[in-house]
Amino acid sequence: MSLRLSYSKKRRIPPRILVAKLGLDGHDRGIKIIAHALRDAGYEVIYTGLFQTPEVVAQAAVEEDVRIVAVSILSGAHKVLLPKVVKLLKKKGARDVQVIGGGIISAKDAERLKKQGIARVFGPGTPVQEIISFLDRELERS
Amino acid sequence: MSLALPLTHLKAGKRNLARLITYLENGQAPRTILSALDAARKKSLLIGITGAAGAGKSTLSAHLIQHLRRPRQKIAFIGCDPSSPYSGGAFLGDRVRLGALRDENLFVRSMATRGAPGGIARATPAACGALALAGYNPIIIESVGAGQLDVAIKRWVDLAVVVLAPDHADSIQLAKAGLLEIADLFVLNKMDHPHSRRAEQNLKSHLSLNRNTIEIPVFRTVATRGSGVRELARWIQDRFDSQ
Numbered sequence: 432m433s434l435r436l437s438y439s440k441k442r443r444i445p446p447r448i449l450v451a452k453l454g455l456d457g458h459d460r461g462i463k464i465i466a467h468a469l470r471d472a473g474y475e476v477i478y479t480g481l482f483q484t485p486e487v488v489a490q491a492a493v494e495e496d497v498r499i500v501a502v503s504i505l506s507g508a509h510k511v512l513l514p515k516v517v518k519l520l521k522k523k524g525a526r527d528v529q530v531i532g533g534g535i536i537s538a539k540d541a542e543r544l545k546k547q548g549i550a551r552v553f554g555p556g557t558p559v560q561e562i563i564s565f566l567d568r569e570l571e572r573s
Numbered sequence: 574m575s576l577a578l579p580l581t582h583l584k585a586g587k588r589n590l591a592r593l594i595t596y597l598e599n600g601q602a603p604r605t606i607l608s609a610l611d612a613a614r615k616k617s618l619l620i621g622i623t624g625a626a627g628a629g630k631s632t633l634s635a636h637l638i639q640h641l642r643r644p645r646q647k648i649a650f651i652g653c654d655p656s657s658p659y660s661g662g663a664f665l666g667d668r669v670r671l672g673a674l675r676d677e678n679l680f681v682r683s684m685a686t687r688g689a690p691g692g693i694a695r696a697t698p699a700a701c702g703a704l705a706l707a708g709y710n711p712i713i714i715e716s717v718g719a720g721q722l723d724v725a726i727k728r729w730v731d732l733a734v735v736v737l738a739p740d741h742a743d744s745i746q747l748a749k750a751g752l753l754e755i756a757d758l759f760v761l762n763k764m765d766h767p768h769s770r771r772a773e774q775n776l777k778s779h780l781s782l783n784r785n786t787i788e789i790p791v792f793r794t795v796a797t798r799g800s801g802v803r804e805l806a807r808w809i810q811d812r813f814d815s816q
């Protein structure tokens with residue numbers, strides 16, 4: 432009894448990714464650019480919209496059965512909100528879901544977030560291609 | 574190989590259900606499961622929402638979810654969006670309109686069409702079966718609404734809702750062109766729009782031309798405010814609760 436199959440075995444199946452915007456800032460230009468670049472790179476991008484809470488994001492990740500959640504956060508609340516997403520995913524039995532963060536996050540904070548289970552943090556101005564290459568590699572591994 | 578396991582575990586939590594839908598989407602579920610899901614679909618009321626992109630299908634659905642559900646009742650929503658024929662990727666944005674709707678008894682899934690014609694994904698009917706088996710009832714399915722007619726949905730939903738908006742020049746044209754044949758009811762959305770009265774008269778006079786369409790109900794809504802949705806929900810409940 433095994434229905435297990437990974438994306439890497441069948442690369443023709445589009446990988447699914449959840450792209451979310453946490454916190455109270457109303458800027459979604461950056462994340463939409465990334466979302467559309469991901470679509471053009473063959474990803475099925477589920478976009479949550481603005482002003483999401485960690486609870487909403489974690490539940491969406493479970494329902495959409497994604498391997499990766501990409502969270503954009505500009506409001507400076509990342510220190511609290513990103514680890515909360517990781518915690519809630521664990522609570523929901525989805526510890527295999529990777530969380531990556533993007534936004535204005537200092538190197539010191541990024542280091543700490545890494546210890547708290549955030550797979551990777553991308554600073555502002557990261558070329559989209561760099562993010563896509565990272566995701567491609569991660570999905571290839573899993 | 575025992576295939577009973579994933580199906581009996583569907584009620585255990587959203588993870589199993591979500592994973593099964595992934596297998597369905599990827600064509601990785603065996604035939605026996607597919608036929609079980611096909612049968613299970615009849616357990617739940619399936620409401621198809623179709624109409625042109627931008628007509629307000631997702632916004633309307635968000636309010637419909639709230640009006641249709643009873644306390645502790647499980648309800649599901651599937652939003653379909655088109656895959657890019659170039660990259661195979663897709664932008665699935667129906668969740669945006671559902672906003673902060675979130676709780677244990679609501680299951681929302683986004684599906685890309687992956688090249689399937691007719692406005693829904695190939696796996697959408699089977700996914701509805703999985704949701705029904707897990708106890709979700711009703712299930713609301715939003716089709717792509719790419720401007721062409723999403724008639725595929727009509728074949729297996731219990732209720733086909735066609736959403737029209739007066740700010741779409743061709744919205745009413747679209748109705749005339751053939752959505753008439755699939756609609757169990759019309760929702761004229763964006764009634765806050767200046768042309769809405771004219772659009773309503775236009776639609777109604779067209780419906781009255783045909784004996785088969787004259788009885789089709791027309792609901793008027795402003796989905797952004799949620800107005801008119803209560804009446805729509807009540808009509809649906811009256812019609813299906815007795816069955």
Ligand SMILES: Nc1nc2c(ncn2[C@@H]2O[C@H](COP(=O)(O)OP(=O)(O)O)[C@@H](O)[C@H]2O)c(=O)[nH]1
Nearest residue numbers: 626627628629630631632762763794795796797
């Ligand atoms: N003025 C007005 N705008 C609406 C109404 N319903 C939806 N909209 C807007 O129309 C746009 C498209 O809505 P959406 O629900 O995404 O349409 P869909 O593509 O059919 O799912 C959004 O900007 C909504 O805010 C309405 O009743 N009145």
Ligand SMILES: [Mg+2]
Nearest residue numbers: 630631667715
């Ligand atoms: Mg929509």
